[in-house]
Amino acid sequence: MERHFEQDLAELRADIVRMGHLVDEQLAGACRALFSGDTSLAAHVIARDTEVDRYDTLIEERCQKYFALTAPVATDLRLLMAALMIDTQLERMGDIAVNIAERVAPLAAHQKVLGGTRIEEMTSAALTMVRESLDSFIRGDAGLARRVVEADALVDEIDRELLGRVIGLMEHDIALVTPGVHILLLSRHIERLADHATNVAEDVIFLVEARVVKHALRGGDTASL
Amino acid sequence: MTTGPLPLQPKISTSTLSVLYGAKAAVKNVSLDIPANKVTAFIGPSGCGKSTFLRSFNRMNDLIEGAHIEGSVRIDGVDIYDRGIDVVELRKRVGMIFQRSNPFPKSIYDNIAYGPRVNGIRDRKRLDEIVESALRRSAIWDEVKDDLGKSALALSGGQQQRLCIARALAVDPSVLLMDEPASALDPTATGKIEELIYELKDRYTIVIVTHNMQQAARVSDLTAFFYLGELVEFDETRKIFTAPSHRQTEEYITGRFG
Numbered sequence: 081m082e083r084h085f086e087q088d089l090a091e092l093r094a095d096i097v098r099m100g101h102l103v104d105e106q107l108a109g110a111c112r113a114l115f116s117g118d119t120s121l122a123a124h125v126i127a128r129d130t131e132v133d134r135y136d137t138l139i140e141e142r143c144q145k146y147f148a149l150t151a152p153v154a155t156d157l158r159l160l161m162a163a164l165m166i167d168t169q170l171e172r173m174g175d176i177a178v179n180i181a182e183r184v185a186p187l188a189a190h191q192k193v194l195g196g197t198r199i200e201e202m203t204s205a206a207l208t209m210v211r212e213s214l215d216s217f218i219r220g221d222a223g224l225a226r227r228v229v230e231a232d233a234l235v236d237e238i239d240r241e242l243l244g245r246v247i248g249l250m251e252h253d254i255a256l257v258t259p260g261v262h263i264l265l266l267s268r269h270i271e272r273l274a275d276h277a278t279n280v281a282e283d284v285i286f287l288v289e290a291r292v293v294k295h296a297l298r299g300g301d302t303a304s305l
Numbered sequence: 306m307t308t309g310p311l312p313l314q315p316k317i318s319t320s321t322l323s324v325l326y327g328a329k330a331a332v333k334n335v336s337l338d339i340p341a342n343k344v345t346a347f348i349g350p351s352g353c354g355k356s357t358f359l360r361s362f363n364r365m366n367d368l369i370e371g372a373h374i375e376g377s378v379r380i381d382g383v384d385i386y387d388r389g390i391d392v393v394e395l396r397k398r399v400g401m402i403f404q405r406s407n408p409f410p411k412s413i414y415d416n417i418a419y420g421p422r423v424n425g426i427r428d429r430k431r432l433d434e435i436v437e438s439a440l441r442r443s444a445i446w447d448e449v450k451d452d453l454g455k456s457a458l459a460l461s462g463g464q465q466q467r468l469c470i471a472r473a474l475a476v477d478p479s480v481l482l483m484d485e486p487a488s489a490l491d492p493t494a495t496g497k498i499e500e501l502i503y504e505l506k507d508r509y510t511i512v513i514v515t516h517n518m519q520q521a522a523r524v525s526d527l528t529a530f531f532y533l534g535e536l537v538e539f540d541e542t543r544k545i546f547t548a549p550s551h552r553q554t555e556e557y558i559t560g561r562f563g
Contacts, residue, residue, distance in 0.1 A: 083559075
């Protein structure tokens, strides 16, 4: 029997996917601006964050309505819970796109210093995690979600290596302290971005398998996967 | 059929139980252990056999011509369909609450005292104690204590249902069977019955049949889903309503059924 609620849930899913695409575009734009020193693109990203926030409000309101009116259970319940949790992660990823965009101007004149670190590799790994976490939601693919969780270890590893390298650069040349601090802040944003992608992936595993894995899988412990 | 973890000593235990009306089986080959001092809910579409199954626990089906059972029902380890079983005694131990409240056309007091009097209790002080205790446990004492001589039929529907629960408690049962106990009540009266069920489970084993899925979710510890006379899934209510193991259960509780 086709339920009219089915259409509501399909619309909710579509909103999450649309929000995910927007956040992905925001992140890609912020990173492109960063590595090209394009401050006008950075400004565009910052201005567009209000669109992400609108989706956040829309999805929260939809979920609140469905919780109140439909008393959801089983897969319906998990979808609404996952939608709320993923929405929160996406909204924070949107904020990180803004954070990255805000570093574009201070780092525009320091492309060479940027290029001397693994920040681009770290960014690329984190963006791949974001995209694959969204793909895992769209396809209901818990296997792909698990691979996203595993991928976080590489981002963490680059983050640690980058910290040591940038401190070394700053100790060696006091003129590099300002860009160095910005790069360290940037690496903090990227590391958090990868964490949010991991959270989305864990929410997808919850949605698909009805298992809460988020604390079992932390710290690179994937033995219980 | 899937069952979750259950204690070693069930209060009620059915083994390959079938209940037949003539040649037609309303309940088919159901084996189920119901733990003591828990609320167990039976859910399923109309005609799935859940009420028939419930009524087999105090042999109410005996009253229907042509009804008979195969398999066994044990309560506290005793086969209640054994020849030596006194059915009146059984129904004292296994009380039943129906969809429509059915108070006797007597006073509130006499409704509650009826069972104890049939059991030979004549001492007024003792009867007073039993009546008060049963009404208190049914969360209706404060509403009727000054009016015990009033006709039970003058009470509201929700009060009448709690009175019927008090009447069942007055003969000191250990099991309470409830067949859609709140389906004829408004939300406030339903809420009171549900609170009462929650309060009572410390002292009684409660089995409830309900069409109201949210009621099953709210009041029960364990839920059994029946379909076409068969037990499809039995597990902790939390599990049934968040991650059921069977597709049929999932489709039924989410309203995709049929």
